[in-house]
Amino acid sequence: MARHNIVFGRDQAVQGGANYNAPRFGQSAQAAPAQNTQWSSGFAPQGHAPTATGQPGAEQLEAMYARPSATGHDTGRMTFKDALNAITASLGVIVVVGFVVATSPYALSFVAGDAGAQAGLALTGLATLVGVIGGLVAALVNIFKKQPSPVAVLAYAVFEGLFLGGISGTMEFFYAGIALQAVVGTLAVAGTVLVLFRMGILRTSPKLTKIFMVAMIAYMLFSLVNIGAMLLAGQSLREGALGLAIGGLAVVMASYSLVMDFEDVQRASDSGMPRVYAWRLAFGISVTMVWLYVEVLRILMILRGSD
Template structure:
């Protein structure tokens, strides 16, 4: 299973995948699906296949044999449909949270944005290190992130009209293209790509930390810190950093898809579809933030 891109999946490996209940078997079949033909256990008399003694008619017995084999959903295992439905629920929570900060008074919206940023960060850590997924905590995380994204969008959209809609379209486009490339097999989370990803992620994290400290201490007074105060050939540094970050987020989606596919194939318990949905939500939130920030930097340099 791929690791590294989204820490949500790291260390979990969908624990409990082997704990999913076995597929139900028709009466009178052993663990290999072969009829027992009235075989008696040691010290017991053979009873044979007498439908009357088993309390079943011949038609009922035949109907049981004719039923299709139990699928993953019937045996409590994770399926792609489960992941899709739970991811959709998380995204609805994100949209609902964003709608709140978009319609309330401006001062309250900013306060809710801060609450969403801090609360979302805390719940992200809780859900990441929690061994068993909690649907309530995951949905709460999504709603808090919605508050943060709604407030951020409101601020930037007031300065650069239309940037919010452009960021939504950009996020959906990157997600769709990444999914198509993954399904086609053209892009995979190979060990070599993973190593490059980890190196790039560490570099990006160091830059983000330095930039944040310099903004807090007043070392730079640019709205985006070093991203806009430093230029390379007349192009803001934030453009290059933003493109790198979007590429990293897109590859993180590839690793999310890989982890989900591995979980389904391993027969992971159905509850881990919430873990998969949470992982995708984390990555999509990150992707949206990077896209709207890049768009704002590009619009500000016009």
Template sequence: MESRNPVFGRSEEFARGGYATFDTRTPTADDLQGMYDSPAARSRNTDRMTIDDVVIRTASLFGVLLVAAVAVFALLKPGDPALMMVTFGGAIVGLVLSLVISFSKKIRPALMLTYAAAEGLFVGGISLIFETVYPGIVIQAVLGTLGAFGAMLALYKFNVVRATPKFTRTLMIAGAGYLVFGLINLVVSLVTGSSAYNSPIGWAIAAVGVVLASFFLILDFDFVEQGIRNGLPQQYAWTAAFGLVVTLVWVYIEILRLLAILRGDD
């Protein structure tokens, strides 16, 4: 099954059986004895991607993102014209860089770190705007994002939800539909000043966005697992980390929107 995550979708390395899937011939008795006697391999010995590599690089990207977001909180104030410029500027730069990284045939850690910084400006700015209107909402959204990540990881780890071809197709169709709806709603809101999220069913629409974004984490976990199984070079840990960060930012924004809608009814 090929990846449908935009980050992994053009990469055969993350497909089952891709890149350097290990030799599947039946080992002989001598082969088994040799493997038994050999010391445990480490990523520095094999130069292959491990889960530790993915975790370290994911933490690196999130570290840059958090520093940028905290800087926005510390240096800018609500109502400051620079806040809107930083927020939307970060969003646009982050979008452009994400497309460049996703469609590039080379792994570009520097661009990924730059993306994390730009996305941090956007996340920090939008969080400050929401926090001004709904005090305490940011910590709620952060905890909600961590909860969604933990829940999806548990569902995947214990095989409750698997990234089967049917699951992937269904999720991609739903995701595409949600994207089209979002674009239409944006155009309508710019023209009329009214948004579907302000309607009585706004919370339900926002809840669908949270669920969709969370389930995309299942695809991320699956493609990371396949990449490790296929024996990818260590550098691909950057690609895996980037994909996780993209999805987690999406989850956070969707949860932030849902909480704002629910609190708007208080």
């Protein structure tokens, strides 16, 4: 379906989420009765004991009907709470790992002075490199893996925590307070999108999704050209007014991607998909939030650098 996030574009299970209301995963449907089947009410005539047909009596039936209905936990189906737990776990790992790495220059400078600060900057640089490579590998594993894996999603969260903590710690050393500003800006954008989505104001559409896909391809091509310019000429194209324009467009694209993520969570919860798919949804939102934070941080770097 066109409305699905690109992260889930290859996932037939998410695309066909509505079909998960059918009995599966250990829940077999009752077969249609054969012809000439003799039906029995299971109740004996008044004044007589129940027939010895193996059918439950009136008291047993009443007790069965009085039982609470099966929950998502009982059936193995995903609920909104399952998705929320997985999302909280993955984003929590990113935040914790990122905070530890980002504050390492200040922690080491407090212990060993300037030498500790330099060691902390070297650590953030190494964390950034490891996070970029490891995050890319973990992302590919999660995208192409047929069945969602909590371990793979949490591994991705660890690597992204290293990456975000590395770049945040480095930028914080040169632009004091920029990391906190980026966090506040990211939460403000994501919170606004969530509120507007809950109010029913923000929704995706096939036409907007096509525009999003074209813009995404153009953005990726520009990023490749920018990397080439940095390697060959040592000059970034994402500076000044052009950098701010590209950054603003990227924030809008990330916000739309977040709307698609929210719709996927809502759709998957309503369709009763297997509980493990909550981790696929958590992975998608983690990817979008990392992208949004990086773009907000880049915009702040341009603004702070022009002071």
